[in-house]
Amino acid sequence: MSIEIANVTKRFGEFVALDDVSVSIPSGQLTALLGPSGGGKSTLLRIIAGLEQADSGRVQIEGLDATNLPPQRRNVGFVFQHYAAFKHLSVRRNVAFGLEIRRRPKAEIRSRVDDLLALVHLEQFADRLPSQLSGGQRQRMALARALAVQPTVLLLDEPFGALDAKVRKELRDWLRRLHDEVHVTTVFVTHDQEEALEVADEIVVINDGRIEQIGSPDELYDRPANDFVMRFLGPVTQLGDRLVRPHDVQILPADGHEPGATTGRITRITRVGFEIRIEITADDQVIAATLTRNEFLALHLQLDTTVRVRIAPEIQAGTVAVDSGPNLPATTAVT
Numbered sequence: 001m002s003i004e005i006a007n008v009t010k011r012f013g014e015f016v017a018l019d020d021v022s023v024s025i026p027s028g029q030l031t032a033l034l035g036p037s038g039g040g041k042s043t044l045l046r047i048i049a050g051l052e053q054a055d056s057g058r059v060q061i062e063g064l065d066a067t068n069l070p071p072q073r074r075n076v077g078f079v080f081q082h083y084a085a086f087k088h089l090s091v092r093r094n095v096a097f098g099l100e101i102r103r104r105p106k107a108e109i110r111s112r113v114d115d116l117l118a119l120v121h122l123e124q125f126a127d128r129l130p131s132q133l134s135g136g137q138r139q140r141m142a143l144a145r146a147l148a149v150q151p152t153v154l155l156l157d158e159p160f161g162a163l164d165a166k167v168r169k170e171l172r173d174w175l176r177r178l179h180d181e182v183h184v185t186t187v188f189v190t191h192d193q194e195e196a197l198e199v200a201d202e203i204v205v206i207n208d209g210r211i212e213q214i215g216s217p218d219e220l221y222d223r224p225a226n227d228f229v230m231r232f233l234g235p236v237t238q239l240g241d242r243l244v245r246p247h248d249v250q251i252l253p254a255d256g257h258e259p260g261a262t263t264g265r266i267t268r269i270t271r272v273g274f275e276i277r278i279e280i281t282a283d284d285q286v287i288a289a290t291l292t293r294n295e296f297l298a299l300h301l302q303l304d305t306t307v308r309v310r311i312a313p314e315i316q317a318g319t320v321a322v323d324s325g326p327n328l329p330a331t332t333a334v335t
Ligand SMILES: Nc1ncnc2c1ncn2[C@@H]1O[C@H](COP(=O)(O)OP(=O)(O)OP(=O)(O)O)[C@@H](O)[C@H]1O
Pocket: 012, 015, 017, 035, 036, 037, 038, 039, 040, 041, 042, 043, 044, 189, 191
């Protein structure tokens, strides 16, 4: 294990930001800390970095007890959402900075910086100033700079958070490919479930200062530990007393005899790109289902059609019992 967090608690005044958190982050993987705003993700990352001290608990990095070490002795590299580059230095000098202050030989610095600029595809921008780069290019420069000193661990706090959706998506793919090349243990904070599901090897879901679940994207999506994780990772709907993904709701003709189905009436049909979203009202419950266009056409569904719905039998494992509270709106996702 590369990073071991044991029983870490952090308070800000009376407020408990992290409540007895323990997690092991494996070496060489890309791990996402995922959760809603204010849940404690950044605080945990900053405690790993040494930028914040835990009130109690321990932090080990590659076998080294880092609990009381200052950031510069932890051998971690970090990148934040708003990266503070040296404005008056070229891209090349920014990337070289950590090596220069460590007084590495000039030839070594030059060759390492060339390699890094190639890795982040910024070779042709080496002599520009940071202000002459796009936001995405600047974040790539920040990553190259963090990697320059060969950190044991790379910590990224919403590194693409300030960029527009398209650039975010490009950088996300690019981070995955970069990681496949470099394999440095990487922990990144995100509140975007799609980003975590797409990029991470492992996801730690943090909410309200506690860990809700740790697992691979598939484990979390297919076997959520609880109501919270299920809602946070994607749209859900309630069928009877179960939470289920709308695409796991099966719509059947009204005259069938399949077990476990509820009769209802179609009260809304919306087409969104390749999927058709259908609302079925059964008793007082509004159930959301999504179908592909072909499934929809095959079923000859229209407004007011009476149908029967059930959770597709093969996916019972991917549902959770509703914890408490009133009926949910048809589709909800915590954001
Ligand atoms: N220096 C501080 N002083 C007081 N409260 C703080 C401080 N830093 C964080 N907090 C509080 O601790 C809680 C957790 O903050 P943290 O930044 O870790 O959350 P987060 O999950 O990263 O959220 P976000 O995605 O919004 O950054 C928040 O309620 C925040 O207001």
